[in-house]
Amino acid sequence: MTSEIDRAIDAVWRIESARLIAGLARIVRDVGLAEELAQDALVAALEQWPDSGIPEKPGAWLMGTAKHRAIDLLRRRKRLELKYEEMGHELLGAQHEIDERQFDAAIDDEPGDDLLRLIFTACHPVLSTEARVALTLRLLGGLTTDEIARAFLVSEPAVAQRIVRAKRALAEAHVPFEVPGGAELAARLSSVLDVIYLVFNEGYAATAGDDWLRPALCEDALRLGRILAELTPREPEVHGLVALMELQASRSRARVDRSGDPILLLDQDRGRWDQLLIRRGLAALGRAEQLGGTLGPFALQAAIAACHARAHTAAETDWARIAALYHALAQLTPSPVVELNRAVALSMAVGPAVGLELVDSLTSEPSLENYQYLPSVRGDLLAKLDRFDEARLEFERAATLTRNARQRKLLLDRAAACAREAAPARSS
Amino acid sequence: MRFMILVKATEDSEAGVLPNEQLFTEMGKFNEELVKAGVLLAAEGLQASSKGARVKFSGAKRTVIDGPFAETKELIAGFWLWQVKSKEEAIEWVKRIPNPTGDEGEVEIRQVFEADDFGDEFTPQLREQEERLRAQSMTK
Numbered sequence: 001m002t003s004e005i006d007r008a009i010d011a012v013w014r015i016e017s018a019r020l021i022a023g024l025a026r027i028v029r030d031v032g033l034a035e036e037l038a039q040d041a042l043v044a045a046l047e048q049w050p051d052s053g054i055p056e057k058p059g060a061w062l063m064g065t066a067k068h069r070a071i072d073l074l075r076r077r078k079r080l081e082l083k084y085e086e087m088g089h090e091l092l093g094a095q096h097e098i099d100e101r102q103f104d105a106a107i108d109d110e111p112g113d114d115l116l117r118l119i120f121t122a123c124h125p126v127l128s129t130e131a132r133v134a135l136t137l138r139l140l141g142g143l144t145t146d147e148i149a150r151a152f153l154v155s156e157p158a159v160a161q162r163i164v165r166a167k168r169a170l171a172e173a174h175v176p177f178e179v180p181g182g183a184e185l186a187a188r189l190s191s192v193l194d195v196i197y198l199v200f201n202e203g204y205a206a207t208a209g210d211d212w213l214r215p216a217l218c219e220d221a222l223r224l225g226r227i228l229a230e231l232t233p234r235e236p237e238v239h240g241l242v243a244l245m246e247l248q249a250s251r252s253r254a255r256v257d258r259s260g261d262p263i264l265l266l267d268q269d270r271g272r273w274d275q276l277l278i279r280r281g282l283a284a285l286g287r288a289e290q291l292g293g294t295l296g297p298f299a300l301q302a303a304i305a306a307c308h309a310r311a312h313t314a315a316e317t318d319w320a321r322i323a324a325l326y327h328a329l330a331q332l333t334p335s336p337v338v339e340l341n342r343a344v345a346l347s348m349a350v351g352p353a354v355g356l357e358l359v360d361s362l363t364s365e366p367s368l369e370n371y372q373y374l375p376s377v378r379g380d381l382l383a384k385l386d387r388f389d390e391a392r393l394e395f396e397r398a399a400t401l402t403r404n405a406r407q408r409k410l411l412l413d414r415a416a417a418c419a420r421e422a423a424p425a426r427s428s
Numbered sequence: 429m430r431f432m433i434l435v436k437a438t439e440d441s442e443a444g445v446l447p448n449e450q451l452f453t454e455m456g457k458f459n460e461e462l463v464k465a466g467v468l469l470a471a472e473g474l475q476a477s478s479k480g481a482r483v484k485f486s487g488a489k490r491t492v493i494d495g496p497f498a499e500t501k502e503l504i505a506g507f508w509l510w511q512v513k514s515k516e517e518a519i520e521w522v523k524r525i526p527n528p529t530g531d532e533g534e535v536e537i538r539q540v541f542e543a544d545d546f547g548d549e550f551t552p553q554l555r556e557q558e559e560r561l562r563a564q565s566m567t568k
Contacts, residue, residue, distance in 0.1 A: 011516035015465065058520075112464070142513075219429075219511060226466035276469060276509070 005050045013042055014142040016059040021139055022114035024066055025177050028074070031121050032167030035139060037073075041066040115140070116231045117177050123192040126173045131166035132195045134159055140227075141220045151213040152202065189232070193241045193298060196224050200245050204252070218249055229284070239288035240299025246281030247305035250274040261406045266314040278309045300329045319349035336365040344377055352384040372401035376411060383414070388422035391415075430469065430540035431510050431518040437477070437503035438533060442496060444476045454526035462510070467521065473506040501534065515539065 017038060024034035041062045055061040122135040133152075137143040145163065149156040180188045203217030225242040232238050254272035257263055285306050288299040295303065304325045311317040326342035339362055347355025359378050368374045379394030395415035399408045447455070462468035474480075478496035497503060512518050518537050525535060 007514065007516045008520065011514055011520045014513055014517055015520055216513075219513075223466035223511065227464065230464045230466075280469070 003050070005054075006046070008054060009042075009045055009049055012045070012054065012058045012062075016062055017042075017142045018115060018118065018140045019059065020062050020066065022118040023063060024070065025118060025121070026114045028070055029177055031118070031139070031170055031177065033073075035167070037066040037070050038062070040069050112231050113179070115227070116179050119192055119228065119231075120179055120188055121170060121175060121177055123188070123195045124170060124173075124175050125188070125191055126169055126175060127166050129195070129198070131162055131169070132191070133198060134162045135166045136195050136224070137199065137220065138163055140224060143220065147213055150211050151217050153214075189235060189237065192228065193237060196221050196228070197241060197245070197298070199224070200248075204248065215252075218245075218252065221245060222249060229287075233287075234291065236288040236291040236293060237296040237298050239284045239291070240296055240302050243281045243284035243288060243302035244298050244305060246277045246284060247302060247309050250277035250281060250309065259406075261404065265308060266317075270312065270314075273309070281309065282306055295328070297329060297333050300325055300332070304329075317348070319345050323349050336362050336368050337371070340368070340371075340374060340377060343381075347381055347384075352381040356381040356385065370401055372398045372407075374398075375401070379411075379414065379418075383418055383421075386421075388418040392418035392422065429512065429514070429542070431512060431515070432538045432540055433508040433510060433518065433522060434504050434536040434538065435506040435508075436534040436536065437500050437505040438531065439500060440531075441505040442476050442478070442500050442503065444478070448529070450528045451526070454528050458524065458526050461524075462508070462521065467510050467512055468508065469511055470509040471507065474504060477503050509540070 020038045021034050025031045044065050123132045137148050145159045149159040200221035206214030229238050229242045250273050254268040285302045307318050307322045323345035330338045343355045343358035375394040376398035379391045382391035392415045395411045399411035402408050480495040482493045484491040
């Protein structure tokens with residue numbers, strides 16, 4: 001049982017930890033060490049606050065405590081280094097000249113720059129994707145190892161191991177604690193955005209029966225995205241990602257039925273979409289667009305989601321614009337799945353024959369060989385063109401490719417309907 | 429999870445006295461902090477109850493009563509909508525709301541229902557109806 005004070009300390013930790021670790025990392029130039037110092041300060045808080053009460057400025061208290069530990073530690077290291085020197089050894093590692101004023105500055109300064117450095121470090125390309133995700137949630141999201149493990153359905157020791165290795169990898173690669181500049185920035189930023197979106201999707205894919213920590217990943221990712229958007233207000237893709245996540249999250253209540261089966265976007269009850277998140281998503285997209293330049297992949301996907309969000313009924317959807325946006329997306333990130341989506345939008349905007357033409361050009365794509373949406377889209381377009389025999393075969397094929405029982409039934413129902421439609425045509 | 433943070437009215441807020449510059453500045457800084465922490469979803473300040481009204485329900489009868497209303501401390505002068513990880517986190521943020529004048533005041537913290545909180549009592553039909561009504565009220 002966690003007591004009330006423990007939960008209050010947890011809450012303080014969630015609010016303060018990222019800034020604390022970021023401020024410490026700037027001074028000690030080692031993210032792993034900074035996190036350990038911050039954890040030490042947390043342990044001290046857990047020991048002292050139950051008696052003393054939570055201090056008025058808990059962030060400053062934690063930083064002050066971490067500062068004393070850091071100074072002790074670095075002085076010890078320095079004494080060691082001096083001893084080595086006396087013994088004629090070369091100085092090991094970098095000199096840690098520390099100045100207490102730095103710590104005070106780290107408390108008072110605008111912490112934004114340090115936070116940004118921390119995000120870029122946690123998502124550094126020397127780390128595996130899994131390590132980036134774990135480190136980001138741990139250092140910036142304030143999640144415990146146990147929370148990360150439960151959310152990603154892995155064991156706690158595995159996550160702990162992942163984090164230890166990640167910190168070691170950062171140290172071994174001498175990854176500087178900085179915001180990358182120039183040409184490197186774009187690639188590094190896109191790595192950060194990918195990590196946040198991966199966390200979001202992990203939460204989005206979770207179902208009602210899962211541990212609540214899994215769906216909570218959506219909120220964690222949204223929070224990280226919103227924080228990042230404030231740190232990098234001039235980066236349109238960051239706003240694009242935030243817009244995409246807000247708009248997708250706005251549909252989360254409507255996208256599964258009671259038994260947990262997915263409901264396709266056009267069949268969703270739009271009354272269940274979250275209007276507040278839609279407004280926030282549209283505002284974020286507006287910020288991305290106002291910054292000018294061509295929209296990146298996240299902003300384009302957000303713009304597509306916005307077309308759906310703006311339509312009060314499925315019939316009001318601006319399919320021509322969606323088709324154009326998919327076209328732009330295909331230029332940036334060519335993919336047969338994007339093309340298939342474009343084909344659907346085109347068929348809605350112009351007509352099934354145009355859509356079918358594009359779909360037919362995709363049937364030889366090896367990556368779509370077992371992709372159930374290819375035959376189901378093709379079947380739908382064929383049925384609209386009264387080519388029921390061909391449509392039936394496509395629906396039957398799609399039914400063999402889906403793992404979802406309810407979807408299989410829907411597809412087989414459509415195949416049966418096609419068979420009925422085809423029969424009179426044959427007999428006449 | 430989401431919390432609505434309700435700021436109770438004071439004699440000043442009911443008298444239509446606007447916050448002084450210091451409070452404006454400090455509140456602005458606090459709101460900025462909330463945005464930077466990714467916590468703030470929405471916030472509004474409410475005008476004095478003298479500019480509002482109440483509608484009393486009794487059976488089929490509806491009676492409109494114009495403001496102002498007497499019980500100042502029960503009235504609401506503004507609200508925030510926050511997304512946080514726990515009630516304790518909401519409390520921690522509320523403790524940081526600036527109060528430069530040192531005046532007495534009260535802030536109430538209420539958790540927002542999520543659709544899942546209704547469980548099986550809330551049938552899909554009811555849910556659908558409720559959400560539809562909510563969407564209509566938003567678009568009107």
